[in-house]
Amino acid sequence: MAEEKPLHIFLNRVHYATIFSSPTNQKELVLGHLLSEGIIKSLEEIREIRLKDDDLCEVKLKPDVPLEKRLKLLKPLSRVILSACGSSKPYRPSEKFPKITSNIRLKAEVILKSVRNLNFVAETFRKTGGVHAAAIYGKGGNLLAFAEDIGRHNAVDKAIGISSINKVDFSRCFLTLSGRLTGDIVLKAARVGIPIVASLAAAVDSGITTAKAANLTLIGFIRGKRMNVYSAPRRILS
Numbered sequence: 001m002a003e004e005k006p007l008h009i010f011l012n013r014v015h016y017a018t019i020f021s022s023p024t025n026q027k028e029l030v031l032g033h034l035l036s037e038g039i040i041k042s043l044e045e046i047r048e049i050r051l052k053d054d055d056l057c058e059v060k061l062k063p064d065v066p067l068e069k070r071l072k073l074l075k076p077l078s079r080v081i082l083s084a085c086g087s088s089k090p091y092r093p094s095e096k097f098p099k100i101t102s103n104i105r106l107k108a109e110v111i112l113k114s115v116r117n118l119n120f121v122a123e124t125f126r127k128t129g130g131v132h133a134a135a136i137y138g139k140g141g142n143l144l145a146f147a148e149d150i151g152r153h154n155a156v157d158k159a160i161g162i163s164s165i166n167k168v169d170f171s172r173c174f175l176t177l178s179g180r181l182t183g184d185i186v187l188k189a190a191r192v193g194i195p196i197v198a199s200l201a202a203a204v205d206s207g208i209t210t211a212k213a214a215n216l217t218l219i220g221f222i223r224g225k226r227m228n229v230y231s232a233p234r235r236i237l238s
Helices: 026-036 067-074 108-121 123-128 152-165 183-192 205-214
Strands: 005-011 014-021 046-052 056-061 079-081 132-138 143-149 173-177 196-199 217-223 226-231
Touching: 005 026, 014 026, 026 046, 026 056, 026 152, 026 183, 108 132, 108 143, 108 173, 108 196, 108 217, 108 226, 123 143, 132 152, 143 152, 152 173, 152 183, 183 196, 183 205, 205 217, 205 226
Parallel strands: 005 056, 014 079, 173 196, 196 217
Antiparallel strands: 005 014, 046 056, 132 143, 132 173, 217 226
8 A cells, every 4th residue: 555644844943844745755855845845945055854753854954044035935834735736835827937047958769768667667656556756867868866655746856855965967857757747846846947847647737837937848648659748849859
């Protein structure tokens, strides 16, 4: 069975959120979430991070980090984030989008092979059928980070967290996942500077709108040798 447990996150001793997730890569989940939500700009802003009793994570930021200013858009501060929806804050299309400036260009076959590879490395999915998978690849199709979670947002955050610990240059990578391409998923990638996001599943209107606004290349419905490119197609070579 796929597991789901709460993880309580405290920022500077104040409860920030409780995330319901699969109890693996919890530190990476927290780091990736804080980065992809814009709470921190880099891992260098963290003074200390500690996991306690498998359900509590305490994060202390450096004194010069303007935490209160960054949290203003996330009210209420104490949040419950369910695995089904990823965020308790409603998605706002009017939000100012970070612009992707990466000029990376990839062959379509590299992306096709990388997305298909999710089926081979997703061990938990094969056992349970109840989780999502996400992976970050380098320009040549080399696997840099892989994660599974009962929530698609959590899987993406875990992959981002793993990559950030390994000091990956996100502008030279692409993100693949098994779940729907919604606006909040695309925005997570844009916030950390990932220029290309590709999925086995469909893109919805909020995902396409966000991708266009952020100058991000969005790809969905990857099947065999076919895929739909919804935005910024210049990064994909035939």
